Amino acid sequence: xxVIEIKNDERIVVRRASTEDLKEIVYALVSLVPMGKVISxxxxxxxxxxxxxxxxxxxxxxxxxxxIPCHRVVMSNGSLGGYSRGGKVVKEKLLRLECVNVxxxxxxxxxxxxxxxxxx
DNA sequence: ATTTGCTCAGCTC
DNA sequence: GAGCTGAGCAAAT
Numbered sequence: 001x002x003v004i005e006i007k008n009d010e011r012i013v014v015r016r017a018s019t020e021d022l023k024e025i026v027y028a029l030v031s032l033v034p035m036g037k038v039i040s041x042x043x044x045x046x047x048x049x050x051x052x053x054x055x056x057x058x059x060x061x062x063x064x065x066x067x068i069p070c071h072r073v074v075m076s077n078g079s080l081g082g083y084s085r086g087g088k089v090v091k092e093k094l095l096r097l098e099c100v101n102v103x104x105x106x107x108x109x110x111x112x113x114x115x116x117x118x119x120x
Numbered sequence: 121a122t123t124t125g126c127t128c129a130g131c132t133c
Numbered sequence: 134g135a136g137c138t139g140a141g142c143a144a145a146t
Contacts, residue, residue: 056140082140
């Protein structure tokens, strides 16, 4: 993954994406997930060619708790995964508020979108 | 459904 | 630089 940067003097530089870059990109992607849908850590990770755990880490760091809907990111098998602010219980409640069905601690398949669908 | 082994970026020392 | 720790994954059981 690379980023293209345009400097003030109009020079263009291409460099490998730094951790900070990736973090921003991940947040941007997550905020694209619509209400009533969720996406997996893995889907995001494979879009960017990074490890799913790194995506999870970025969620945990989470600068902007409300603005970035990290509750819409779940495990690839539908299990909830974690949530730093209140745990799974809160995460599940938030999802329910958005009309996402959670059964036995798992999000139903129909709500899970792929990376491709996200980029539509 | 549950256990097991793999993973790799970040954190700590 | 080496070792530990996960908001995970996938295969085997």
